[in-house]
Amino acid sequence: MLSHYHGQVFNASELARSMNLSSPTIQRYLDILSGTFIIRQLQPWFYNAKKRIVKSPKIYFRDSGLLHVFLSIDSKTSLNGHPKLGASWEGFALEEFISFHQLSEQECFFWGLHTGAELDLVFQKSGKLYGLEVKYSDAPKMTKSMHSALAELNLEKLFVLYPGKDTYRLDNKIEVIGIEALSASSLKTTVN
Numbered sequence: 001m002l003s004h005y006h007g008q009v010f011n012a013s014e015l016a017r018s019m020n021l022s023s024p025t026i027q028r029y030l031d032i033l034s035g036t037f038i039i040r041q042l043q044p045w046f047y048n049a050k051k052r053i054v055k056s057p058k059i060y061f062r063d064s065g066l067l068h069v070f071l072s073i074d075s076k077t078s079l080n081g082h083p084k085l086g087a088s089w090e091g092f093a094l095e096e097f098i099s100f101h102q103l104s105e106q107e108c109f110f111w112g113l114h115t116g117a118e119l120d121l122v123f124q125k126s127g128k129l130y131g132l133e134v135k136y137s138d139a140p141k142m143t144k145s146m147h148s149a150l151a152e153l154n155l156e157k158l159f160v161l162y163p164g165k166d167t168y169r170l171d172n173k174i175e176v177i178g179i180e181a182l183s184a185s186s187l188k189t190t191v192n
Contacts, residue, residue: 002030002039003061003070007087009112010041010059030059037062040095045109045122047153054112060091067091089136093161093179094120097132100182101125117148119158128156135162142170150174 001015010030012023019026033039041057061067067088073079079088098108103123111131112118121132131149133140140160150158150173157173164178 002033002059003067003084005059006061006067006084007090008058009054009056011056038066040091040105040108042108042110042121045111045153054110054114054118058110058112060094062091062095064088064092064095086136089163090120090134093134093163094132096179096182097121097134097159097161111149111153113148113152117145117152119145119149119153122153129153131155131158133158133160135160137162138164140170140176142174146170146174 001018005011005015012026012030016023016026030039030041034041038061040060040062042060043057044054046055061070067084068074068079071082071084071088073082073084073088079085082088098121101123107123109122110118110120111122119131120134123130123132131153133143133146133149140162146158146160149155150171155173157175160170160174160176161182162176162178165180167175167177167181169175
C-alpha cells in the first residue's frame with residue numbers, strides 16, 4: 001500500500017482506516033521502515049509565512065527496484081506505461097541528488113503550500129537555502145511553483161534535475177541539470 005504513496009504526502013489516517021489499524025500504529029510501522037532505510041520521509045519545511053503550508057511528510061521508497069516490485073513493474077516497457085513513472089523517476093533522482101551532495105536526513109525537507117505550489121527538496125548549506133525540483137521531461141521549463149518558491153523562500157539557487165544530459169539556466173537563480181551531469185565535480189562547487 002505504501003508504494004501508492006511514493007512521492008506523495010503521507011496520510012496515516014487514510015491508510016489506518018483501510019487496514020483497520022490506528023494511525024499511531026501506521027506511523028510506527030512507517031518509522032521502522034524509515035529507520036531501516038527502506039522509506040525516506042521528507043518532512044515539510046516550515047517558515048514564518050501567512051500561507052497554509054503542508055504539514056505531513058512526503059514518502060519515497062529509497063530503492064527504485066523495490067518500488068517497481070511492489071508496483072508489479074517488471075520491464076522498461078511496463079515502467080514507461082505505468083502511471084507512477086514520474087514518481088518513480090522523482091524518487092530515484094532525489095536519492096541521487098541527496099547522495100551526491102551528502103545531505104543528511106536532518107537536512108532534507110520538501111516545501112508545499114495548500115494552493116499546490118511545491119518543491120521536491122529544500123536544504124541548507126553554509127547558511128543558505130537551496131531547492132530542488134525533479135522533472136521527468138526532455139526540456140524542463142519554468143513553472144509557477146518555481147516562481148513561488150523563489151519568492152517565498154528566498155532561495156540562493158533552485159536546481160531542476162531531469163533525465164537528460166545538458167545543463168542550462170532558466171533564470172539567474174534556476175539551473176537545469178541533466179542526471180548525467182550530477183557526477184561532474186564542478187556541480188558540487190555551486191552548493192556552498
